[in-house]
Amino acid sequence: MRETQAIVERIKRVNRGYQRLELAVDRSLSSLLPGQALLTRRISKDYEAENWHPYLRDLWFPVDILASNMLVVERPAREQFVPGQLLSILGPIGKPLRFRQKLRNLLLLAYETPPTPLLLMLPHLLAQGTSLTMVTLGAARDYDCTHLPEEVEIIQASDDHNWHDMVMTLGWADQVFVLVGAGPEQTQFAEVMRLIRSRRNDVPANMIFGIFQRLLPCGVGACQACMLPVRGSAKLQCLDGPAFDLTQLRLA
């Protein structure tokens, strides 16, 4: 992980609530993998790299890699950007997601949050023939998925978090990644686990992973603010995450 600078090259609106920014980045970031993120801050031309500090940056999960020096991020349309905006980037942050070998059916659950951190994995998994289903629950249903690859099955849950063929969807999944909104994440992960357990008897270890996206005050393991209670130890989201086995996490 190191600090580099990037520039916003292009801006494209992808739906009513989100825009995609194409960032010209240092080549060292082109090997970034699904699950890894960037800590970013807007800077001006007279920014002096010697004065950098890691604190209070935005956490961005890229959604696509276009070339060896071009990343795409998705940001809310209300955030104002112009081409040419300079960024200071600290990254990559975190460990890549670990996919099961011979992964056939992957289920993605977004609960009360846009599914953005889940999007970088889509092209790679589709290319290897994995069947992908994304279920949006609660406020995640406000996210317009029409720009996502059409091979991804998108399901909107009802107000009481049910959907048609729910038992089947949960039953055939080889692996599940769950994303929840800001706020009491462990409570929301617990709600999703209750939902899954109400429809599926066996929930083995190493199958259902929660992806944390809380703000990281330092991102380098220095402040301990991102510590999570995992059975038998404590882990840091910035160094060990963002994905943790939900059967091993102490949930609210």
Ligand code: FES
């Ligand atoms: S954000 Fe400071 S230790 Fe993880």
